[in-house]
Each structure stands twice: as structure tokens, then as C-alpha cells.
Amino acid sequence: MLKDKVIQYVLWGSAATSILIVALIFIFLGKEAFSFISEPGIEKLFSSRWVPVSFTLEQFGLYPLITGSFLVTILATIIMIPFGVTGALYISEFASNTEREFLKPFIEILAGIPSVVIGFFGLLVLSPIVKSLFGLNTGLTAITGALLLALMAIPTVISISEDAIQSVPSSYKEASLALGASPLQTSFRVVVPAALPGIIAAIMLGMGRVVGETMVVLMVTGNTAKLTLSPFDSVRTMTATIAAEMGEVAFGSSHYAALFWVGIVLMLITFGLNVLAQQLLKKYQMR
Amino acid sequence: MPKKEKVITWVLRLITYSIVVIIGTILFNIVKNGLPVLSWEFLSQPPRRSGAEGGILPAIIGTIYLVSGAIIVAIPLGMATSIYLTEYASQDRFNRYVRLSIITLAGVPSIVFGLFGLGLFVIFFGFGASILSGSLTLAFMILPTIIVSSEEALRAVPLSLREGSLALGATRWQTIYKNVLPYALPGMFTGSILGVGRAAGETAPILLTAAAFFLPKLPTSIFDQVMALPYHLYILATQHPEVHKVLPKQYGTALVLVLLVLTFNLTAIFLRGHFRKKYKW
Known part of the structure; x- marks a missing residue:
């Protein structure tokens, strides 16, 4: 039927849009970043000073931005793992039904709080605490950011780890319990190891x-x-650099192109993390 | 249970509930300080003296415009994609590429969406920093959320409903339209609401594509810049010359933004529970 064919093509076209957008993201990041290769030269990105606005010598070394992002990410990961994984384990293995029906939506609410509001809270409440707790000159530090980012990633870690824990076959648990292991032993020695690839994927997505x-x-x-x-x-991450500087930069300048390079690096890192996490999840689902 | 086990279980419980306490603290802080600021004047007046006085009406309206634009583009596109993926595509190469793209899109940092929107819509298409550029950027950002949750809703409809219809001689589209969508649509919309909530709260993508801090009049066309709640809060909290003086306005804006986003999310969570109970196959 003609109508069926037409509808099928329209739906196909919609699905193809996703591919098109991903391609366009790469094309347009590359297009705006391209001019940097010839002038001032791509090797300028590989240095340890980022001084994009200067009367004497502009410098576009990405290293401090990359280490900034790296530092904040590692700290946040260290903080989010115990909370995220414990939370997922508790919710799926130990919580009563009533507890679960309260905990899950509540943690979903956290996922919904806009990042600017979390940042606002951090600025007013957390950073003074960090400042006085560690006796610093300023509370605006890598650890302040990491604490808040860990909090924001926890819902992701919990919900994906929980899926992984839930999909461990119940026969594993039953076998362990039948052999006389306690519920706690079963959780830590049987359930968590079996769900580990999924939990690692959850951490990577976080x-x-x-x-x-x-x-x-x-x-x-x-x-x-x-x-x-x-x-x-204090550190400056790649994301913050783009957000802070793009507003004041002249279109087409070296600085402008350099910010697109920052975007490309960022895109490649998240793309890599995502693909790796999906591979883990896929392996896990096949079992 | 031996004593040691009990202690460990309590430790697990404590860690889990500490997350709840932190979320509660944040919400309490915003509500306690924001509530006294909320008034009809605050919600219905434009800001005066660059935000130090007056209200936040243009920011509320701007956010509504941006989100509506994103909905108009992303919901039809996302739903159509999910229908194609679940009902038509077999496990062929095209299907795999679409899935890889969706996963990639889901992981793209919001500021990179901003760069993309700047390069494509603002500069290449010449839309300028505008409602149109911002809405399109937000739409592509929330597309994966909508696709994934719509797919879930479609998959929840049992295969037998499709098989019965096809066996009676209905075409594929008739089957989808009459026998699958009526049961899947509520779930598909529910998932979409979650995406919409995310669009309303995002700052980074509109930073480069749509937002202005202070506009004397409301936008009149989709090519105008707009004020938006998250951006307004960001500027008041970090860039305003009299940061401490405008503190109440910051809290008020934060509360309105949180209420707006939580309304979307709680509606979605509530409806999801409702539909799960209603359709048990």
C-alpha cells in the first residue's frame, strides 16, 4: 500500500536524523576548529599555558584545562563510587518495599535538580564550609566542584547499577543461600561480582x-x-573554559578556533567513555 | 542475623540515607530562602535596575518559549524514531548506526551541544542568537531521552496484539496505529516529560545560542534573543555587580526554576506508576 510505504519512509527519515545530527556535530566542531591548524598551528595546543587574551603572546596550551577536568573527574569518581554502589545495593537487596518506593523517586528528584541550582547551592553553602574546614583562602576549589558533581552523578550510578544487580539470575542467590551463606555474604560475594561489569559501566557513565x-x-x-x-x-575545566570565554571572543579568531578544539577533545573523551560502557553493558546482557 | 551482619547492614542503610539527607538539605535551603521572595509582583513584573528590583517575568516566558520550541521538534522526531526502531527495523546495519548515534548523542556534554548550535544554527544558518537556535539545540539534546523511553513504552505492548492484527490482514501501519500506539502513547508521553524537564533546567546549551541577561521587552519573533530562568540565576549569582544585594532575587529565581522542573519530573514519575498499574499484560 502506498500510504504504508510513505509512512515507513517518514519514520525512516526521522530515525536517520539521529545519525545526521551526530555527523553534523563532528563536522561543525571540525569546521570551526579547522583554521587553527594553519594559523597559529596545531602544535600550539600541546603546551602547558592557557593565556588566550594577551597583548604580548597569546597561548593556547590545553594541558591545564585537561588536568583541571581530569582532577575534578577523578575526585568526583572516588566520592561517587561508595555512595552510588552502596545505594544501588541497599535499594535492590536490603530495602523493604515501602523504603524502595520512597527512595527511588527521591533519588530521581535529585537527577532533576538543574545543574545551575546545584552550583548556586555550592557557591553559597558548600564553598564557605570547604574554606573553613580545610583552612583555605578560597572555597572555590577542585574538591568543592568534585563533591557537587559526585552528587549529580549518583542517580545515574544508582539506577544503572541497580539494573545490573536486578538482572543477576535469582538462581545464583538461591544457590548461595541454600549453601548456608548469609544474605550479606550472598550480596557481597555472589551478587556484586556477578553484576560487576554493569556496575563498572554505571560508574563510567557517571x-x-x-x-x-x-x-x-x-x-x-x-x-x-x-x-x-x-x-x-582552583582549577579551570574544559567545559567551564568554553562557557566562560565563548561569549567574549571574536568570531573566527585563533581563540575562537581554540575553544572549538577544547570541544573536540571533550567530545572524544565522553564518546570513548560511552562506547566502552555500552560494550560492557552489552557483554553483560548476553549472559 | 549475627551482630556483625546487622552492623554492616546498618552502615549500608546509613550511607544510602545520607544521600537523601543531602538532597533534602539542598531543597530545604532553596525553599526556605526562596519562599519569602515569591510574590505576585516577582512573578508578573519585568526586572528593573538590572535585576536588583522587580521580578522575573521575561525569564519565565523565555524558558517557556525555549521549551515549547524544543518540544515541537523533539517529541514528533523522537517518537517517530522509536516507532521505526521497534516496529520496522530489523537488526540491520542501519538500525545499529541509529542506536550508536543515539548513545553518542546521550553522552555529548551540554556545552558541546552549545558549540554545535552556535556553529550550525547561529552562524551557518544565520539564525543568530535566538529562540529558534536555542530551541533546536535543546531539542537535539533531549532527543535521546525521548527515544529511549518511547521505545520502552512500545516494547511493553505484547507481541500478541500485533500478531493478532496482522493475522486478520491489517497492514503494518494499521496495526501500529490501531493496536500498538493507543496502549504505548501514555508511556511515550511520560518519558518525554522527563526530557522536557531537563530542557527547562539546562543552561550551557542556551548560553551560546539564545540567552540574554537583560531585555527591556518580551520577544516578538522566533529570531529574538530571550531571557531564561537558569541563565538569569547564573548571572545574578556570579556576574552581577551587587551580588549580595540581589541574593533574595537569586533564591527566588532558583525556587521558581526548581518548582518548574520538579513539576515536570514528579508528573512523569506519578504517571509512570499509574500506567504501569493500569496496563498489566
């Missing part, structure tokens, strides 16, 4: 969220582009 988060780091990490790995220093 990391993807953290690397890509913009507003929180822009508001609470102090935005100093320097090469450091101390949690108590």
Missing part, C-alpha cells in the same frame, strides 16, 4: 556526566587555568 558538566564547575571551581593536581587548588 564519569561521562561529570566530565561534561558545565555550570557547577563554572560556578564553584574558581576558574584558574593552572597545571595542578591538588584538590585544594
Whole structure:
């Protein structure tokens, strides 16, 4: 039937749009970044100073931005793992039904709080606490950002880890319990190891969220582009650099193109994390 | 249960509930400080003296425009894609590429969407920083959320409903239209609401494509810049010359934004529970 064919093509076209958008993202990031290769030259990106606005010498070294993002992400990951994985384990293995019906929507609410509001809370409430707790000159540091980002990634980690824990066959658990293991032993020695690939994937997707988060780091990490790995220093992440500087830059300038390079690096990192996590999840589902 | 086990279980419980306490603290802080600021004037007046006085009406309206634009583009596109993927595509190469694209899109950082929107809509198509550019950027950002949850709703409809219809001689589209969509649509819309909530709260994509801090009049066309709630909060909290003086306005804006987004999300969570109970196959 003609009508059926037409509808099928329209639906096909919609599905193809997703592919088109991904292609366009890569094309347009590349297009705007391209001019940097000939002038001032791509090797300028591989240096340790980011000084994009200067009367004497503009420098576009990405290293401090990459270490900034790296530092915040690693700290946030270390913080989110115990909370996220414990939360998922508790909700799926130990919580009563009533508890579960309260906990799950509540944690989903956290996922819905806009990042700018979390950043606002961090600026007003958390950063003074960090400042006085560690005796610093400023509360706007990598660790402040990491604490908030960990919080924002926790719902992702919990919901995906929980799926992984739920899909461990109940026969595993029953066998363990029948052999006389306690519920706790069963959880830690049987369920968690069996769900591990899924839990690792959950952590990686959480990391993807953290690397890509913009507003929180822009508001609470102090935005100093320097090469450091101390949690108590101010840092400038890749996302915050784009957000802060793109508004004031002249279209087509070296600085403008350099910011698109930052975007490309960011895109490649999150793309890699995502694909790896999906591979893990797929392997896991096949069992 | 031996004592050691009990202690460990309690530790797990404690860690889990500490997350709840932190969420509660954030919400309480925003509500406690924001509530006294909320008034009819705050919601219905434009800002004066660059946000130090007056209200946030243009920011509310701007957010509504941006979100509506994103809905108009993303919901039909996302639903059509999910129908194609579940009802038509076999496990062929095209299907795999579409899935890979959706996964990729879901992971793209919001600021990169902003760069993309800047490059494609603002500059290449010449839409400028405008409602149109911002809406399109937001639409593509929430597309994966809508596709994934719509697919879930479609898959929940039992195969027998399709088989029965096809066996009676209905075409594929007739089957989908009459026997699948009526049961899947509520779930598909529910998932879409979650995406919409996300669009309303995002700042980074509209930073580069649509948002302006202070506009004397409301936008009149889709090629106008707009104010938006998340951007307004960001500027008031970090860029305003009298940051401390406008603190109440910051809290008020934060509360309105949280209420707006939570309304979307709670509606979705509630409806999801409702439909899960209604259709048990």
C-alpha cells in the first residue's frame, strides 16, 4: 500500500536524523576548529599555558584545562563510587518495599535538580564550609566542584547499577543461600561480582556526566587555568573554559578556533567513555 | 542475623540515607530562602535596575518559549524514531548506526551541544542568537531521552496484539496505529516529560545560542534573543555587580526554576506508576 510505504519512509527519515545530527556535530566542531591548524598551528595546543587574551603572546596550551577536568573527574569518581554502589545495593537487596518506593523517586528528584541550582547551592553553602574546614583562602576549589558533581552523578550510578544487580539470575542467590551463606555474604560475594561489569559501566557513565558538566564547575571551581593536581587548588575545566570565554571572543579568531578544539577533545573523551560502557553493558546482557 | 551482619547492614542503610539527607538539605535551603521572595509582583513584573528590583517575568516566558520550541521538534522526531526502531527495523546495519548515534548523542556534554548550535544554527544558518537556535539545540539534546523511553513504552505492548492484527490482514501501519500506539502513547508521553524537564533546567546549551541577561521587552519573533530562568540565576549569582544585594532575587529565581522542573519530573514519575498499574499484560 502506498500510504504504508510513505509512512515507513517518514519514520525512516526521522530515525536517520539521529545519525545526521551526530555527523553534523563532528563536522561543525571540525569546521570551526579547522583554521587553527594553519594559523597559529596545531602544535600550539600541546603546551602547558592557557593565556588566550594577551597583548604580548597569546597561548593556547590545553594541558591545564585537561588536568583541571581530569582532577575534578577523578575526585568526583572516588566520592561517587561508595555512595552510588552502596545505594544501588541497599535499594535492590536490603530495602523493604515501602523504603524502595520512597527512595527511588527521591533519588530521581535529585537527577532533576538543574545543574545551575546545584552550583548556586555550592557557591553559597558548600564553598564557605570547604574554606573553613580545610583552612583555605578560597572555597572555590577542585574538591568543592568534585563533591557537587559526585552528587549529580549518583542517580545515574544508582539506577544503572541497580539494573545490573536486578538482572543477576535469582538462581545464583538461591544457590548461595541454600549453601548456608548469609544474605550479606550472598550480596557481597555472589551478587556484586556477578553484576560487576554493569556496575563498572554505571560508574563510567557517571564519569561521562561529570566530565561534561558545565555550570557547577563554572560556578564553584574558581576558574584558574593552572597545571595542578591538588584538590585544594582552583582549577579551570574544559567545559567551564568554553562557557566562560565563548561569549567574549571574536568570531573566527585563533581563540575562537581554540575553544572549538577544547570541544573536540571533550567530545572524544565522553564518546570513548560511552562506547566502552555500552560494550560492557552489552557483554553483560548476553549472559 | 549475627551482630556483625546487622552492623554492616546498618552502615549500608546509613550511607544510602545520607544521600537523601543531602538532597533534602539542598531543597530545604532553596525553599526556605526562596519562599519569602515569591510574590505576585516577582512573578508578573519585568526586572528593573538590572535585576536588583522587580521580578522575573521575561525569564519565565523565555524558558517557556525555549521549551515549547524544543518540544515541537523533539517529541514528533523522537517518537517517530522509536516507532521505526521497534516496529520496522530489523537488526540491520542501519538500525545499529541509529542506536550508536543515539548513545553518542546521550553522552555529548551540554556545552558541546552549545558549540554545535552556535556553529550550525547561529552562524551557518544565520539564525543568530535566538529562540529558534536555542530551541533546536535543546531539542537535539533531549532527543535521546525521548527515544529511549518511547521505545520502552512500545516494547511493553505484547507481541500478541500485533500478531493478532496482522493475522486478520491489517497492514503494518494499521496495526501500529490501531493496536500498538493507543496502549504505548501514555508511556511515550511520560518519558518525554522527563526530557522536557531537563530542557527547562539546562543552561550551557542556551548560553551560546539564545540567552540574554537583560531585555527591556518580551520577544516578538522566533529570531529574538530571550531571557531564561537558569541563565538569569547564573548571572545574578556570579556576574552581577551587587551580588549580595540581589541574593533574595537569586533564591527566588532558583525556587521558581526548581518548582518548574520538579513539576515536570514528579508528573512523569506519578504517571509512570499509574500506567504501569493500569496496563498489566
